[in-house]
Amino acid sequence: MKRVWFKGGVVAGDIALSPFDRGLTLGDGLFETMLVLNGVALDLDDHLQRFSKSADVLGIAFPRDEIAASVAVLCNGVIDHHVLRLTLTRGSAGRGLATDTDDFTYVATVQPFNAALMFQAVELCLVSVCRNDTSVASRHKTTSYIDQILAAREAQEDSAAEPLMCNTRGKLASASIGNVFLSFGQRLVTPSLDQGILPGIMRKNVIALAGKAGFTVEERPVEPSELERADGVFITNSLRFLATSPRHARTDFAVLVEALCAAARVDCGVDPRAGKASA
Numbered sequence: 001m002k003r004v005w006f007k008g009g010v011v012a013g014d015i016a017l018s019p020f021d022r023g024l025t026l027g028d029g030l031f032e033t034m035l036v037l038n039g040v041a042l043d044l045d046d047h048l049q050r051f052s053k054s055a056d057v058l059g060i061a062f063p064r065d066e067i068a069a070s071v072a073v074l075c076n077g078v079i080d081h082h083v084l085r086l087t088l089t090r091g092s093a094g095r096g097l098a099t100d101t102d103d104f105t106y107v108a109t110v111q112p113f114n115a116a117l118m119f120q121a122v123e124l125c126l127v128s129v130c131r132n133d134t135s136v137a138s139r140h141k142t143t144s145y146i147d148q149i150l151a152a153r154e155a156q157e158d159s160a161a162e163p164l165m166c167n168t169r170g171k172l173a174s175a176s177i178g179n180v181f182l183s184f185g186q187r188l189v190t191p192s193l194d195q196g197i198l199p200g201i202m203r204k205n206v207i208a209l210a211g212k213a214g215f216t217v218e219e220r221p222v223e224p225s226e227l228e229r230a231d232g233v234f235i236t237n238s239l240r241f242l243a244t245s246p247r248h249a250r251t252d253f254a255v256l257v258e259a260l261c262a263a264a265r266v267d268c269g270v271d272p273r274a275g276k277a278s279a
Contacts, residue, residue, distance in 0.1 A: 001078060005070040005108040021105050023089025026097075027144035029105075030054050030089075034201075034238050036075050036082040036110060040268035043238065044071065046201045051086065054140040060090050061104040070108040081272070083113040083239055087143065113239060118272060119257060121246040124175070124233065125160035126224055127151045131174065133167035133196025141198055148176035162235065162243075164227070167196040172222040178237030179203035182222065182230035183215075183250055189226070192219040202236040205260060213256040241272065 006015045023029035032047045041047070048067065055062040067086060074084060091103030129151040131138050147165075155163035155176075164180060167173040172191055174180055179200040182189045188210055191197050210217045227233060232250030235243050241260055244251045264272045 002111045003074050018092045020092040023143055028090045029143040031087040033085045036078045036084045038268045038270045039075050039078055041075055041084050042267050043201050061102050063106050074110040081113045081115040082110050084110045117240050122162045122243040123160040124162050124164050124245045125155050125158045127154040127163040131165045131167050131196040138196040151176045172224050173197050175235040178235045180235050183232035186215050188215045189218045191222050201238050209259040213259045
């Protein structure tokens with residue numbers, strides 16, 4: 001099932017996006033992605049809170065009522081694994097980088113997601129492309145994704161599926177598609193929010209549920225060399241949940257996975273590990 005919301009309702013086919021839209025011309029926008037199961041967008045409140053806060057920081061108008069309506073309509077009747085994406089730009093505000101406007105463009109989509117990607121191990125490698133920890137943008141999910149794209153292309157040259165990026169101070173920051181955790185026995189270590197990382201929703205969930213799974217959590221600056229000393233490494237995001245590094249000795253985080261899935265069941269009534277994506 002694929003659906004698109006644009007200009008206040010569901011539309012069929014392509015949309016007529018203005019060639020002057022600042023999301024297109026400048027990457028001047030924000031987005032959120034979340035997993036939809038059983039008609040429910042998982043962790044919706046957390047995603048919308050981050051979305052709204054980012055819009056406020058960047059000075060982009062936030063159509064709260066329309067966003068709520070679009071989520072309800074697009075998720076209605078969705079049973080299997082789908083991905084919901086909400087995209088908000090500053091609209092066609094004219095030339096000038098510092099333009100102040102109440103204009104905006106809002107587009108939302110829902111489409112099938114391959115459930116086999118959830119919890120699937122992923123090869124990781126350090127790349128030369130850095131996250132800019134001095135930039136406010138590093139802490140928001142903006143549509144300006146060129147650094148992550150370049151990092152992913154570099155990782156593919158090294159036959160790895162996912163890059164690990166450092167910040168401008170040489171500390172470990174994150175993967176291109178999510179946050180990173182290192183395990184040392186029953187201790188989880190993850191870069192702190194001041195390291196130029198996105199405050200990920202699944203990162204937040206892992207930290208909140210780690211105690212139930214028998215882990216303690218440290219949020220702090222992380223040296224890249226710690227990747228070699230860790231017994232396990234995994235990345236997190238709202239679609240794949242938790243993906244381990246097969247190069248490390250520890251790849252089984254079953255108790256933590258169970259805690260994450262139990263929380264999702266409370267949200268949507270089904271286990272996210274069950275079923276397959278629709279065609």
